[in-house]
Amino acid sequence: MKDELIQHARQVLSDNDRGTYTVPTHGLYPFQWNWDSALSALGFAHFDEPRAWTEIETLMAHQWDDGMVPHIIFHQLDDGYFPGPEVWGTNRPVPTSGITQPPVAGFAVRRIHDRAFDKALAERHARELLPKIHEWHQWFYRCRDPQGTGLVALLHPWESGRDNSVDWDEAFERVPSEGVGSFTRRDTTHANPAHRPTNEQYKRYIWLVQKFRSLGWDNTLLHDASPFQVVDPGFNAILIRSCKDVADLAGRLGLTEIATQSRAMAEKGITAMESLWSDTLGQYQCYDRAAGNPVDSASIGGILAAFAPIPKARAAALTDRIETLAKACNYLVPSHDPTAPEFDGLRYWRGPVWLIVNYMIADGLERAGQSHMADRIRADSVQLIERSGFAEYHDPITAEPCGGAHFTWTAAMVIEIFSTCEVAA
Numbered sequence: 001m002k003d004e005l006i007q008h009a010r011q012v013l014s015d016n017d018r019g020t021y022t023v024p025t026h027g028l029y030p031f032q033w034n035w036d037s038a039l040s041a042l043g044f045a046h047f048d049e050p051r052a053w054t055e056i057e058t059l060m061a062h063q064w065d066d067g068m069v070p071h072i073i074f075h076q077l078d079d080g081y082f083p084g085p086e087v088w089g090t091n092r093p094v095p096t097s098g099i100t101q102p103p104v105a106g107f108a109v110r111r112i113h114d115r116a117f118d119k120a121l122a123e124r125h126a127r128e129l130l131p132k133i134h135e136w137h138q139w140f141y142r143c144r145d146p147q148g149t150g151l152v153a154l155l156h157p158w159e160s161g162r163d164n165s166v167d168w169d170e171a172f173e174r175v176p177s178e179g180v181g182s183f184t185r186r187d188t189t190h191a192n193p194a195h196r197p198t199n200e201q202y203k204r205y206i207w208l209v210q211k212f213r214s215l216g217w218d219n220t221l222l223h224d225a226s227p228f229q230v231v232d233p234g235f236n237a238i239l240i241r242s243c244k245d246v247a248d249l250a251g252r253l254g255l256t257e258i259a260t261q262s263r264a265m266a267e268k269g270i271t272a273m274e275s276l277w278s279d280t281l282g283q284y285q286c287y288d289r290a291a292g293n294p295v296d297s298a299s300i301g302g303i304l305a306a307f308a309p310i311p312k313a314r315a316a317a318l319t320d321r322i323e324t325l326a327k328a329c330n331y332l333v334p335s336h337d338p339t340a341p342e343f344d345g346l347r348y349w350r351g352p353v354w355l356i357v358n359y360m361i362a363d364g365l366e367r368a369g370q371s372h373m374a375d376r377i378r379a380d381s382v383q384l385i386e387r388s389g390f391a392e393y394h395d396p397i398t399a400e401p402c403g404g405a406h407f408t409w410t411a412a413m414v415i416e417i418f419s420t421c422e423v424a425a
């Protein structure tokens with residue numbers, strides 16, 4: 001069974017491979033997405049190391065002059081997706097969106113480098129990529145943390161990667177939905193509308209895009225001008241972990257300045273993360289920077305924090321929290337607490353399980369000595385795929401496959417989990 005699943009996963013990666021980049025899935029997402037790419041590279045690395053490096057090189061080749069790495073690169077025109085390049089209006093040689101996504105590339109580069117068979121190739125690519133990734137990390141702290149708190153804010157829910165999480169509901173109330181003009185969504189022609197964000201949410205997504213476009217996508221202005229500024233523990237954990245991984249690898253390669261600066265950013269971030277801990281929820285929670293208050297929402301962002309080198313006691317508490325969630329569902333880890341009124345097991349980030357997040361949580365818990373829970377999360381992940389295939393996400397109670405099918409990063413995570421851990425299938 002294990003070999004069959006790995007074979008199938010490789011087929012998914014090959015089918016979605018466009019030569020120098022991979023689409024998340026045919027139809028629903030026909031371009032290159034930022035964190036999809038970095039995580040998919042981990043899967044390629046198990047059978048084609050040069051192709052894995054190409055994936056990340058292509059992503060970083062579209063970095064903006066200010067250091068930002070955009071969330072979508074529109075390599076080819078495809079009117080099956082909305083909002084396309086004409087809505088973003090970023091005036092790039094190859095069109096891109098104007099916002100970013102979870103910076104998981106630093107982590108991916110270190111991991112692929114450290115276990116590479118072709119050491120010379122790995123070192124060459126790491127030397128090429130680390131300075132660029134480091135600039136991106138510096139961009140975050142400069143443009144998304146102008147007060148120097150140690151935590152960066154998201155200016156658009158799409159930046160989190162967890163587009164319609166309950167975490168954004170309250171802050172989203174401050175984003176107008178009037179005046180955006182009419183538009184036609186394309187996602188709901190590829191996926192079941194009951195699995196996707198609502199029309200009301202889409203209007204607000206587009207309002208923010210139009211607002212940022214009206215400011216010329218100038219990142220020295222966007223943070224303070226945005227009515228939506230939310231600090232997400234999961235996003236910050238990914239940034240901190242990537243800074244730490246860049247620091248470690250850069251140090252070994254003799255890139256001393258990058259190493260020193262990256263370590264300082266990671267340490268400041270870890271200290272600041274403490275302010276997001278909630279004793280009431282038993283996990284981390286978001287902070288609404290524009291409103292100046294914590295967000296009372298029991299979502300997976302506060303558990304994904306385990307991906308960063310948080311204190312061991314916090315990792316142990318997150319294991320307890322996941323134990324509690326396990327009592328209310330059949331497959332870990334639900335993206336929202338199944339006992340909360342907003343939970344919806346089918347709708348994108350309001351309940352379903354996502355393998356990429358499971359992978360990152362398990363990795364962090366393992367490093368913190370919580371191997372038992374890490375194993376359990378990986379075992380649930382594999383069971384979901386055995387039962388329901390390589391879907392974008394799955395219902396944590398029924399295992400129903402949701403969103404897009406034949407999904408690249410889901411397949412990459414299956415290869416990654418089987419190749420690096422003992423999991424029965």
Ligand code: DGY
Nearest residue numbers: 071072082158163187
């Ligand atoms: C989408 O289109 O659903 C994406 O998540 C936005 O990047």
